[in-house]
Each structure stands twice: as C-alpha cells, then as structure tokens.
Amino acid sequence: xxxxxxxxxxxxxxxxxxxxxxxxxxxxxQWGENVGKPLKNIECKYxxxxxxxxxxxxxxxxxxxxxxxxxxxxxxxxxxxxxxxxYLSNYKKRExxxxxxxxxxxxxxxxxxxxxxxxxxxxxxxxxxxxxxYLSRFIYQYLHCLYFKRYDKNIPSFGLDIFDIYxxxxxxxxxxxxxxxxPPAREIMPEEGxxxxx
Numbered sequence: 001x002x003x004x005x006x007x008x009x010x011x012x013x014x015x016x017x018x019x020x021x022x023x024x025x026x027x028x029x030q031w032g033e034n035v036g037k038p039l040k041n042i043e044c045k046y047x048x049x050x051x052x053x054x055x056x057x058x059x060x061x062x063x064x065x066x067x068x069x070x071x072x073x074x075x076x077x078x079x080x081x082x083x084x085x086x087y088l089s090n091y092k093k094r095e096x097x098x099x100x101x102x103x104x105x106x107x108x109x110x111x112x113x114x115x116x117x118x119x120x121x122x123x124x125x126x127x128x129x130x131x132x133x134y135l136s137r138f139i140y141q142y143l144h145c146l147y148f149k150r151y152d153k154n155i156p157s158f159g160l161d162i163f164d165i166y167x168x169x170x171x172x173x174x175x176x177x178x179x180x181x182x183p184p185a186r187e188i189m190p191e192e193g194x195x196x197x198x
Contacts, residue, residue: 013102034169035198043164046195057198060173061131071175080158087185156187171198
C-alpha cells in the first residue's frame with residue numbers, strides 16, 4: 001500500500017527516447033502547411049474524405065457542436081481522449097491515477113505550447129478566420145497515448161492513429177458518422193465513420 005501511495009504522490013515521469021524523438025518531431029511539424037494539397041504518404045487506418053476547398057474546410061472547423069452526421073473536431077478529439085481514459089480507468093487504474101497529470105506536466109515543461117498557439121494564430125491570419133485547430137489538445141492526446149502504450153498495447157490510441165495526417169501538414173476537420181454514448185473503452189473503429197481531412 002505504501003508503494004502505491006508513494007508512486008501516486010512522487011513517482012517521477014520519464015519520457016523514453018521514442019517519446020523524446022516524437023516531441024522533437026512535434027515541434028518541427030509545419031502545422032497546416034499542406035491543407036488542400038493531395039494527401040501523400042499518409043498512413044491512417046481510417047477512411048479519409050479530403051475537403052480541398054478552403055471555405056468548405058473552414059466551415060467544418062467553425063462547428064462547435066455535432067451537426068447532422070458530422071462530429072465536430074472538438075468532440076472527435078474528446079471521443080478519442082475519453083476512450084483512452086475510460087480504458088485506463090477500467091484496466092490500468094493505478095497507472096492512470098498516478099501518471100496522467102504528470103505526463104501533462106512534463107509535456108508542458110518540454111514543449112513550447114506558446115509556439116503552437118502562435119502557429120494557430122498565423123494560420124487564422126492567413127485564412128482570415130478565427131477557428132480553433134485544437135493543436136495543443138491533439139498534442140497532449142498524442143503524448144498520453146504514446147506514454148501509456150508501453151503499459152498495454154491495447155490502449156485506445158486515437159492520437160497515434162491520426163498523427164501522420166498532422167505530420168504531413170494536413171489538418172483534421174471532424175468525423176462523418178456518430179459514436180455511442182457513453183464512449184466505450186475501446187479504440188475508434190474504422191467502420192464507425194470517415195475522417196474529414198483538409
């Protein structure tokens with residue numbers, strides 16, 4: 001019992017070499033630089049519908065709630081995150097309780113999130129818009145998935161599943177389809193819908 005309490009309160013979070021390399025890669029991504037251009041060399045297990053028209057893509061990003069059969073970007077990222085946390089809470093509670101926030105804290109010390117926010121501002125200036133790209137939220141999700149995968153390869157890892165889209169300078173706009181409520185403790189399956197990408 002003492003070890004659990006000690007780990008919960010004081011365990012130091014260590015990022016392995018893979019995570020450090022991924023963080024370096026995150027900081028060098030040209031977020032949104034290839035929107036509207038053809039999707040090339042992207043590995044993604046989901047079906048993708050690319051929106052190439054700038055105005056149409058920006059309209060998807062303006063959604064703050066789900067609309068008809070479209071899950072807005074914020075809710076899509078929430079769905080991925082909720083499935084990860086539900087799985088951890090059900091099957092890896094000790095690791096989840098003691099480490100989730102510490103992973104976030106460590107990421108905050110390593111990643112220049114102000115620089116990420118500035119990239120969003122520049123993006124909005126370029127497109128004369130005021131949309132939220134949720135890049136910081138995606139980065140946290142990606143790092144949590146990467147970190148907790150070492151405990152259990154079956155952890156739902158939507159952040160990892162969609163990373164290649166961002167890595168290649170494209171942006172996710174949302175999801176065509178719907179999700180069950182409450183979110184199940186499993187990954188988002190390809191047959192649940194289509195990823196909307198710019």
